[in-house]
Amino acid sequence: ESTVPTPQWRPVYHFTPAKNWTNDPNGLIYLDGVYHLYYQHNPFENKWGHMSWGHATSTDLVNWKHLPVAIPELETRDTTTWIFSGSAVLDQHNSSGFGKNGKAPIVAIYTADQPKQQKESQFIAYSNDGGLTYTNYANNPVVDIHKKDFRDPSVIWLEDQHKWLMTVAVPAEHKVQFYGSVNLKDWELLSEFGPQGDARKIWECPSLTPLYVDGNPAKKKWLLMVSSGNQDAATGMQYFIGDFDGKTFTNGHTPETQLFVDYGKTFYAAIPYNHLPANRQMMIGWLMPFETATWPWRGQMSIPRDLQLKTTSAGIRLFQQPAAVLNGYLDKLPAAKKWQQRNVSLNSKVLSISNGRQFNTNANWIDATFTLGTASDFGVKVAQHSSGSGVVVGYNVQRQELYINDGKDTQHMPVQPVNGKIRLQVLLDKSSLEVFVNDGEKVMTTLIFPAKDATGCAAFAENGGVQLNTLKVWNMDK
Ligand code: FRU
Known part of the structure; x- marks a missing residue:
C-alpha cells in the first residue's frame, strides 16, 4: 500500500472521501433539496475492509459536505457484520412504524455480510435525524435465503400498488430476485430474472427503475441495471429494458442481447437516486481504482448522470447525460x-x-x-x-x-x-x-x-x- 500523497490526482468536481477507501455508492436519496450520498467505506484504511456506510451531502452535486460514518460495522463476540451495499427510502406513510413525532423515518436496506458465518442477508436500519445516524432493527435479517452470496438490495416505492419493491442479486447464479413488502420488514418473493444478457461474471448491485420512453408518459418502460459485464473490461454494467407488472420483469430484448451502460474500464455499481421529483431519474456510479494507487483516499464517484430512454434506429436505448442540475454550476x-x-x-x-x-x-x-x-x-x-x-x-x-x-x-x-x-x-x-x-x-x-x-x-x-x-x-x- 503506497502512502505517497497524490494531490494532483484528487478530483475537484467529483466526490472522493476526505481520506481512506470507497467503493459503491449506497442509499442515494434526495431529501428537502439535499442530495445524500452514502458510500461503501473503510473508515480506518486506504483499502477495502471494515465495510461501513460513509456519508456526504450536497445541494449542487459538485461541493460535498463530509459527514460522520452513518452505519458502522458491527462487531460482537462471534460475529463480524460488514455493512455492504444497499439503498435508502423515505417511509412517507410510516409503513414501518419506525417514525417518531409524526415525522417520516428514513429506512436503509443493506446487506449484512457476515464472513465468519459465510452468510449474506438483508438488514434494515432507520434514521429519525435526517439520515445522520441509524438504528438497526431488532429483528434483522428481514430477508435471508441462507446463502454466502446474496446482496445489494435496491428498494423503491410502487405508488400504484402501495407497496415496496426490493431488487436484489444472487451473484453466483447470475440472477436478480424481486421481493414485495408493505412495511419494509416482511418480504415476499415475487419472481426471479436471469441469467440473460452477459452472464460471464457474477451479478451485483441490481436496480429496477421506471422511465418514460422519449419522455412520453404513455410509454412507460422499466430499466433493469446489473453490475457484471462489459465486452472488453474487467468489470462493467449491463442493462435490460422491459416491462414490469408489479411481480415479474419481462425483458424486451432477446435473452442473448447484451447492452452496456458504459464501455470503459472503471464504471461500476451505479444505482439510481430515490425520492427525486417526479419523472426525474439520476444515478451515480463508482469509478473502480485499478492499477495506480492514490493517497490518502482511494476510489471516487462518477459524475451524477440523468437517465433517459430514447428510441433509436436500433431500438429503445439508455441515454446518460451529466445531471442537468450541474448546468446551473457551469453557468455561474x-x-x-x-x-x-x-x-x-x-x-x-x-x-x-x-x-x-x-x-x-x-x-x-x-x-x-x-x-x-x-x-x-x-x-x-x-x-x-x-x-x-x-x-x-x-x-x-x-x-x-x-x-x-x-x-x-x-x-x-x-x-x-x-x-x-x-x-x-x-x-x-x-x-x-x-x-x-x-x-x-x-x-x-x-x-x-x-x-x-x-x-x-x-x-x-x-x-x-x-x-x-x-x-x-x-x-x-x-
Ligand atoms: C460491488 C460489491 C457489492 C458489495 C460491496 C462490498 O462492488 O462487491 O456487491 O455489496 O461491493 O463492498
Whole structure:
C-alpha cells in the first residue's frame, strides 16, 4: 500500500472521501433539496475492509459536505457484520412504524455480510435525524435465503400498488430476485430474472427503475441495471429494458442481447437516486481504482448522470447525460473559466484550448460537436505534455469507433454519427475521464494518471478536415 500523497490526482468536481477507501455508492436519496450520498467505506484504511456506510451531502452535486460514518460495522463476540451495499427510502406513510413525532423515518436496506458465518442477508436500519445516524432493527435479517452470496438490495416505492419493491442479486447464479413488502420488514418473493444478457461474471448491485420512453408518459418502460459485464473490461454494467407488472420483469430484448451502460474500464455499481421529483431519474456510479494507487483516499464517484430512454434506429436505448442540475454550476462560473468557439474548420491540425488561457488544470469540462469531413480521426486531446504525449479521445471515421488512447492502452466502442455529426462531452477531473457521445447514447469512463506537467488540451483533426461546429470549455478547478 503506497502512502505517497497524490494531490494532483484528487478530483475537484467529483466526490472522493476526505481520506481512506470507497467503493459503491449506497442509499442515494434526495431529501428537502439535499442530495445524500452514502458510500461503501473503510473508515480506518486506504483499502477495502471494515465495510461501513460513509456519508456526504450536497445541494449542487459538485461541493460535498463530509459527514460522520452513518452505519458502522458491527462487531460482537462471534460475529463480524460488514455493512455492504444497499439503498435508502423515505417511509412517507410510516409503513414501518419506525417514525417518531409524526415525522417520516428514513429506512436503509443493506446487506449484512457476515464472513465468519459465510452468510449474506438483508438488514434494515432507520434514521429519525435526517439520515445522520441509524438504528438497526431488532429483528434483522428481514430477508435471508441462507446463502454466502446474496446482496445489494435496491428498494423503491410502487405508488400504484402501495407497496415496496426490493431488487436484489444472487451473484453466483447470475440472477436478480424481486421481493414485495408493505412495511419494509416482511418480504415476499415475487419472481426471479436471469441469467440473460452477459452472464460471464457474477451479478451485483441490481436496480429496477421506471422511465418514460422519449419522455412520453404513455410509454412507460422499466430499466433493469446489473453490475457484471462489459465486452472488453474487467468489470462493467449491463442493462435490460422491459416491462414490469408489479411481480415479474419481462425483458424486451432477446435473452442473448447484451447492452452496456458504459464501455470503459472503471464504471461500476451505479444505482439510481430515490425520492427525486417526479419523472426525474439520476444515478451515480463508482469509478473502480485499478492499477495506480492514490493517497490518502482511494476510489471516487462518477459524475451524477440523468437517465433517459430514447428510441433509436436500433431500438429503445439508455441515454446518460451529466445531471442537468450541474448546468446551473457551469453557468455561474466566472467568464475567465469559460471559452467558446463556433464554426472552426480544422484541417489536419490542432486547436489549442489551454495555451495562454489558464485552462491547463486537468479539470476541464469540454463539449464539442464536429461535422464529419475528410479527416480520418478527430476529437479532443487532454493531459498533453509538451513532448506530445497525452490522452486522445478520438473518433475514427472508417471504423465508426470512439476511442480513448492513454499512451499505454486503447479502449474503444462502436458509435455511429448522427446526421453526420459527433458530439463529445469530455469530463476530465484530474484522474477521471468520462466521455459522453452523441447526447449520451454511449459512454466511456476511465481513469488516467497524468504527470504534474501534462495539462495541455486541444481539439484536433487528422488526415483531412472536419468542421468544429461548437466548442465549449469550462475550467472546473477550484
Ligand atoms: C460491488 C460489491 C457489492 C458489495 C460491496 C462490498 O462492488 O462487491 O456487491 O455489496 O461491493 O463492498
